Amino acid sequence: MKKILLMGNPNVGKSVFFNRLTGANVIESNYPGTTVDYTKGYMKGNSEDFEIIDVPGTFSLEPKDKAEEVAVKMLEEKKDALVICVIDASKIERGLYLALEIIERGYPVVLALNMWDVAEDKNIQIDIEKLKSILNIPVVPTIAISGKGFKEVVLSIKKAASVGVKEIMEKVGEIK
């Protein structure tokens, strides 16, 4: 089953995000050998379902505490995962730091600029199109508590997850 890791700084809305994407079948566990807990759930895909993990919040991939250590381990254990990186759009710099680290490690990333309502209230202007073209990944403004942007998030997940060797070869074939 294709795995999705929901990652981001602490308190950016990852769990509200997780609840919106997953159904009722949610499992809470402790990460082996630790007291750090995390939640796993499922999202319906077109042909197959996705497993989604609500990863403990982390500021970077250089862990400073046990929860961050678990977050990094989860990422390293799941080399073929797709990562939804959730950023607080009103504090974009801190979140971008983590997003860049994850992108650098070669994971496919969908970037969610959550708390878009808070950013708007603070009059923070973010050029989504520019961010998309610089990072070359899907960037979606979201408000997890209202559901704004989630249709696009789901579409981006499905699109990113469908890119495999077969699809690439088909594209390469088209160019020939």
Ligand SMILES: Nc1nc2c(ncn2[C@@H]2O[C@H](COP(=O)(O)OP(=O)(O)OP(=O)(O)O)[C@@H](O)[C@H]2O)c(=O)[nH]1
């Ligand atoms: N205004 C606003 N509040 C939000 C949004 N998304 C989440 N919240 C609120 O932000 C707070 C934190 O949300 P959580 O989902 O618990 O954040 P988290 O990233 O899971 O936090 P940790 O698990 O502690 O790292 C909650 O009070 C949410 O209701 C949003 O888009 N806009």
Ligand SMILES: [Mg+2]
């Ligand atoms: Mg949470």
